Amino acid sequence: MVYITLISLFFGVAITAAIVYFFFKYRRTHPEQLGVPIHGDMRLETAWIVVPALLAMTMFAWGAVVYVDYRRAPIDTLDIYVIGKQWMWKAQQPTGLKEINELHVPVGRDVKLILASEDVIHDFSVPAFRVKMDVVPGHYNTMWFRPTKVGRYHFFCSQYCGTNHSLMGGWVTVMEPTDYAAWLSGASEGNENPVLAGEKLFADKACITCHLSDGRGRAPSLNGVYGAKVLLADGSTVTADEGYIRESILDPKAKIVAGYQPLMPSFQGQMTEEQILNLTAYIKSLQSQPVPATGSGIAPATGKK
Amino acid sequence: MHRTGELFGQYKTMEQQRETASLGMWVFLSTEVLFFGGMFMTYTLNRSTYPDIFSEASKTINLWLGAVNTIVLIASSLTMAMAVWSSQVGKKKLLTIFLVATLILGCVFLGIKSVEYHEKYVEHHIPGWNYQFEPGADVSTNAHTQLFFSLYFAMTGLHALHMIVGAGLLLWLIRQSIRGRFTPEYNTPVENIGLYWHFVDIVWIFLFPLLYLIDRH
Amino acid sequence: MPREHYLNATYGIRSWLLTTDHKRIAMLYLVSVTFFFFIGGAFATMIRIHLLTPTGLLVTPETYNKLFTMHGVAMIFFFLIPSIPAVLGNFLLPIMIGAKDLAFPKINLLSWYIYLIGGGFVLYSFSTGGLDTGWTFYTPLSSVYSNSAVTPAVIGVFINGFSSILTGLNFIVTVHTMRAPGMTWFRMPLFVWAQYATSIIFILGTPVIAITLLLAGMERMFHLGFFNPALGGDPILFQHLFWFYSHPAVYIMILPAMGVISEIIPTFARKPIFGYSFIAGSSIAIAVIGFFVWAHHMFLTGQSTYSALAFSLLSYLVAIPSAVKVFNWTSTLYKGSISYDTPMLYALGFIGLFLIGGLTGLFLACLGLDIHIHDTYFVVAHFHYIMVGGAVMGYVGGLHFWWPKITGKLYPEFLARVAAVILFIGFNLTFFPQFLLGYLGMPRRYSSYPPEFQVLNVMSTAGASILALGYLLPMIYLTWSMRYGKVAGRNPWPATGLEWQTDSPPPTENFDVTPEVTWEPYDYENRPDLGLAIEGAPTHAHGDD
């Protein structure tokens, strides 16, 4: 940042100074006067193609490092779901605690936000943390940050989303970890636990009739599937992350698990983003359950990476 | 428009006038490439997202009508090329005959196309209008096959629109040709409308495999 | 008996509305783009007044959204894109290469009518409910959720696209086939090179936005799903297609302005331009590389990291040819014979503002920084520096430069210089604070904002009032000068281009006899016909080397 500013300032000031200097130094002194005919200089042209190009590459490299780091979240993060809809933000803490236009996070911990939209494109932006990410309907985007200072900071919707775009914001509250824990337990009462809600949905939507946990159902057992590699009918594998689970609920035919028929109906239009999150939370909670020997979609651990 | 193929004021020679018109037509066609290109881009992405659904949906359109239409359109390109040749060598009667043949083939193409559209109408395959892929199809199958048919209608519809414009131009050419306007020295309109007609043919050459022939087996 | 020229050759409304003379069509465009400039300007004024207070002073959020959307649509599609090409380009391009007219005069007139029809649809949209999607028409907001008059606006912009395409087609063909004897490619004025590069973008970019908006419009009208995720489509695809045109469209706006500057600087420094072939080549380079950078508008949409890296790298590459131009213009000043005429003031103002606009572009192209400043006022300030500081300064400067040729009259020089300085100061006061606002995190397109941003917003609005005055002045004195201005003569500056060899205003056929070009561009040294000091005389005040 400082680097780019300095280089820009240098060129900005140098060229402006040159223009101003030439402007007065070489002003026309009598009306018939001509300028000195200089047509060009190959060495100069080469220099001012090559030097800016090299400088630009260093800027690019710096920005690239920051960006790649930003796009790749660390492993052990505190995952919070954020849903944007016209014109409010809903956040859901790992315990299921829900907030509207507020977001509480502990200081010094890597926080990953998993962003979903119910309608149009939004953008979750926290200027004080120097982070933002578009919230695109139809798939999840993620962003992460590590708050370093306790306090309250603005967040905004930064992608124009309709009438009350400018009101779609709120506050991030960064708390000491102990305060955060206390806040979570204090405020949690009366809130639905997403795992329990997901478990209920799993039964209500009749998922349970096919996805038997022992692997003998018409659909693969979901025990331990989250985060694992799943073997698909076309021979490829895919990591079962939030995005995969979401897609499998809304468009089950997109990726068929090897050995199974495309029987599952689509739940497109029948579940809100929030319900999908609850189901996902439930499926995540099955991560620690025993995986049946057969009837699981998980790819066998071969020699491949 | 040109009456007798006179030289317009802004040009110095007939040769310059002819070359200018030809270059103008080619530049226009390059615009058309990118115009259709946007649709091909949309098609490419959606097909790569839903390969199986696209294949399934593609199987419901009538391959034989499409194949016959391909042959009809290529034949019309041949007659158009022959028309250009007739004008170049000064065979005025032949020119008219080939132009009429091209027009007839173009109309046959549009006729077959409308039969196809009618089939789609009967099958409830017109997007946004009582759409139903097949009885009992679930939400996502309906949505994604509808994407295919949206593209099918957008692409073939835009192509058909170009055909209709081309047919109009041909009508004008035929009128001028009957009046004996075109000579080996002056046949720019025949050549340029010929270029346009061939371009429309090329678009179809791509549409046919992309829409009708997705993993037919 | 006054001499016959293109303005007085025939009279009556029909002789204008059915004209095929490129100069008259340029005048028709001048009137119509000025009309849209003032519509867009009125919206801008309301926006700035509204933002005086944190809660918004003037209108509801809904109306505010319509204001900035309509400001964008009017300014970009109906003023900036046609301004220099369709007014100055139309007027000058044939004269500069020694032709009697463009290659296809009737198509030229047709493109003006298409522009009017497109403009009509857009005005209809503005007046029946307005448009609140942002000029970017992002789906699914535009195709599903917006309740405003999106459909006519989309149709209007779609239609207007063909006006651009036909203008570009005409220019490309004209440059290829209509040059006068002796007018080789490397004797062409740099303005013509810039128009040629712009036309490449018109031809190969505009059809893509046309089809994209057509698809989005159909999506809205028939509830299709191309870009609607609820129906399986992909909203990011819309952005790809949209920016495939709309990023190069930025070069449509700035390239012609660069061409204008490349004409003005050698004229008022009275020496050949430094690095002619590099300036010409960089125009083409910008037009081509400009097509490889579009997804830098989409770094935070969830696009793949690899793809973001590629687009960032390419975005830095496109900065190089722009830098080359700036270096060459600056070097042209060295040991020149510089006068302080109005067009020169605009040209130098252009370089200064374009420099800031361009350098801040480096910030935005930087992936890591873009995370913070994307979609903030930093972006707003950046592109106004390019489009207003760059393109509009170039356009107004060019109007002054060629005004004597277009009308045959001189404008009041002192007033014009004052106006140029006012514009420069007003512009900086308006938009420089916005860089700071953006860096502090104020998102764009906000009708209300946290109170801590108020001071900078008030400063910006104050600057805008000066800027508005700066635009009214030229409007008034230029109109005044058409009737009362001093007679200009063929070559008042004097400049070297072919357009200065013919009468002011030029005759309908541009030249009485087709000129034959035997000299190199901007070659003051070998042009005794200009009546300036020549060999032997005390030529150069700064000595020879």
Add this chain to the structure above:
Amino acid sequence: MSEHQSEHHIVSPTIYFVIFGVLMICTILTVVAAEIDLNQYFGGLNIIVALTIAVFKASLVVLFFMHAKYSPKRTQMVIVASIFWLGIMLFMTMSDYVSRLWS
């Protein structure tokens, strides 16, 4: 440059009919190829074959029916440019979607 290309090439009808014949054969070929499951040999072979045939057919039309083979250089440049720009759009956009699956 424009002044030098006054020679106007006339293609003989024989060539037109030969090209037409080849186009017909290609059309039949592409239909037949679509009916065979080529994907079992190589993923996506069906579409590769279909598009290769389409590109071949289109090239024949451009080169012979549209006389591009006998046209001035700048006409050929216009053709190449339009294909190149189409390529930019398809390639750069798809590279985003394809590389999303890497990481």
